[in-house]
Amino acid sequence: MIYAANFKTNHTRYTTKNYIQDLQAKLSTKKAEDKVYIFPPLTALDTFEGDFTIGTQNAYPVKNGAFTGEIGLEQLAEFNINTILIGHSERRDILGESQQDVAKKFSFFKEQGFEIIYCIGESLEIREQGINAVMEHLLSQFEGIDTNYENFVVAYEPIWAIGTGRTASVEEITETHNALKKVVNKPLLYGGSVKGQNIEEIARIKNVEGVLVGGASLKTETFLELVLH
Ligand code: PGA
Numbered sequence: 001m002i003y004a005a006n007f008k009t010n011h012t013r014y015t016t017k018n019y020i021q022d023l024q025a026k027l028s029t030k031k032a033e034d035k036v037y038i039f040p041p042l043t044a045l046d047t048f049e050g051d052f053t054i055g056t057q058n059a060y061p062v063k064n065g066a067f068t069g070e071i072g073l074e075q076l077a078e079f080n081i082n083t084i085l086i087g088h089s090e091r092r093d094i095l096g097e098s099q100q101d102v103a104k105k106f107s108f109f110k111e112q113g114f115e116i117i118y119c120i121g122e123s124l125e126i127r128e129q130g131i132n133a134v135m136e137h138l139l140s141q142f143e144g145i146d147t148n149y150e151n152f153v154v155a156y157e158p159i160w161a162i163g164t165g166r167t168a169s170v171e172e173i174t175e176t177h178n179a180l181k182k183v184v185n186k187p188l189l190y191g192g193s194v195k196g197q198n199i200e201e202i203a204r205i206k207n208v209e210g211v212l213v214g215g216a217s218l219k220t221e222t223f224l225e226l227v228l229h
Contacts, residue, residue, distance in 0.1 A: 001203060002153065002189055002210025003227045004037040004117060005217030006057065006085065007044075016044035022220045024050035030227055035210075037083065037117070038217075042071055045079045055083030055117070058091060061108030073112060084109050087119040087141065089159045103144025115151040117189070117212070124160035127172075135179050147184045154188050155212040156180060161192025163214055168192060170201055177207035196225035203229065 011019065020038065027036065027050065036052040048054055060070035076082070086109065087102045097105075109116055120141040122134050138156070146152075156176055161168050168176075168190070177188050190202055191212030202208055217223045 001031075001033075002035045002037065002187060003223070004039065004055075004155075004189065004210065004212045005223055006039045006088075006191075006212055006214050007041055007218065008057070008090070008214055009041060010218055011040060011044060013044045013046075016040045017046070017048075019220055020048050020050065020052075023052070023223070026220070026224055027051045027227070034227065036227060039085055045076070045081060047079050053083050053115075054079070054081060055085060055115070056081050057085050057088070059084060059105075059109070061105045082113065083115040083117070085117050085119065085155075089119065089121050089157060089162060093159070099141065099143050102141075106145050110146060110149050110151075113151065115153070116149065117153045117155055118145065119155045119157050119191070119212070121157040121159045121162070121192075124158075127158060127160060131175055131179065134176060138176075138180065139183065142184070147186065152184075152186045153210075154180065154184055154186055155191050156188060157191035157212060163193070165193050167194065167198050167202070170205060173202065173208065174205050177205065181207045194226065196222060196229070199226045199229045 037055055038052055039055045039057045060067045060072050062072040064072050064074045086105050091097045120138050122137045126133050126137050158168050173190050180188055187209040188207055189210040189212045190208050194211045194213045195216040
């Protein structure tokens with residue numbers, strides 16, 4: 001299983017360092033085949049070493065240049081970061097990234113050989129129209145994306161389940177992941193209110209190969225409940 005912690009706009013450089021030290025001290029008991037990823041805020045990126053991979057929540061698809069407020073390849077290379085989250089619904093919906101922007105970012109970081117955790121997900125309105133509408137929407141989020149890219153992981157995150165405490169049901173996740181697996185033969189993560197109380201049933205679903213976690217990843221205790229479940 002893959003366990004990915006997305007801190008979003010939480011934690012500082014100082015608290016991230018403490019978090020990682022604490023986490024590393026307890027990761028020795030994790031299963032060897034399990035993989036842990038941490039996506040801290042940009043200001044906390046650093047060359048941390050341990051049984052985990054540090055990735056960036058975002059970057060602009062350039063080496064460097066005049067892009068106020070963004071970071072590029074040069075800033076990531078300083079800390080040997082070569083893992084990136086692309087397409088998160090918060091970047092699409094709040095920061096206004098279009099599918100074209102997302103695809104451009106994907107192509108650039110693919111060229112650089114980055115491991116890409118690529119997020120897709122539907123709104124509640126679409127979910128209520130049934131699985132065909134959901135799949136049509138999810139497939140539209142692969143437009144311009146090379147789904148055969150070798151370092152490609154997909155995170156299915158229904159928007160209505162992110163940060164709401166409302167997890168998709170086992171049936172909904174099963175049906176969606178089975179349908180996704182037929183079109184993208186890559187590791188599939190589920191994201192959306194994953195926590196200690198639901199990790200067992202989610203991890204047991206056949207085509208769920210990991211989880212992308214926001215809220216429950218913010219404290220080492222609650223994240224370890226998932227990783228060591
Ligand atoms: P959540 O966030 O676990 O807080 O629902 C998941 C995500 O957005 O990656």
